[in-house]
Amino acid sequence: MPRSTEQLEQIRQQKKAHIRQTALELFAEHGFHATSISQISKKARISKGLIYNYFESKDDILENIFDWAFSNIYADMDMNKDGLMSEKEFIRFIKTSIHSTLKNKAFWKLYSALVLQPHILETYTAKYEDKGKDVMRMIRGFIASQGSVSPDKDLFAISSLLKGANLILLTAPDFFPIENLEKDTIEACFKLISKHE
Incomplete structure (x- = not known):
């Protein structure tokens, strides 16, 4: 029995996710520039030709990794979709x-x-700036609603604190x-x- 369009798309997405995850592991372990499509192909147990069926290039795989990651990071950030951040949403x-x-x-x-490499930083900063701005705007709004007299400074300090925790x-x-x-x-x-000044 032939597969339906939905089944074929599901298989396609699974293969794409498998390639993305394999590439991510190799990029993280060996570095983006030191990893080849051949290495991704070998580890994923998929032919190079099939990889090119899903991705145009290694850069395309990297871009897909970033799209996937930032879509997940910002998903449901505004739980009630009102454009404002409540205390519950902030926590x-x-x-x-x-x-x-x-x-x-x-x-x-x-x-x-990668973020420390200038050409990559410029490329991805431009692409994800809008998503990040919306989140930062909501966080800044929450900070201001809590009585902060320096919401911009507090936003910077909180961002630094979170980056430190992640590091x-x-x-x-x-x-x-x-x-x-x-x-x-x-x-x-x-x-x-x-803290009030």
Whole structure:
């Protein structure tokens, strides 16, 4: 019995996800530039020709990795879709950021390495800037709603705090128990917001 269009699309998406995950692991382990399509093909147990059936190039695979990762990161950030961030959503954002790092270590390791390379930083900053701006705008709005007299400064401090927590999770995950890191990060964020000049 021939497969339906939906079944064929599902198989296509599964193969694409398999290639993406394999490439992500190799890029994170060996570096983007040091990984070849042949290596991805070998590890994924898929012919090079089939990879090119799904992706135009290694750069296309990388772009797909970033699309996939940032779609997941920003998914359901605004739970009630009102364009505002509540306290519950803010706490969820912090927890999601921390758990995303734990769950997707290969991506964040790759991201940390690539973001320091100027041409890649420019390419991806431009592409994901709008998604990031919406989230930052909501966080800044929440900070201001909590009585912060310096929402821009507090936003910068909270962003730095989260990046530091994520770096700890990538480089020294056993240094702080995850429960403490999550709780302490949330507490620190609220202390920052509640400080008045």
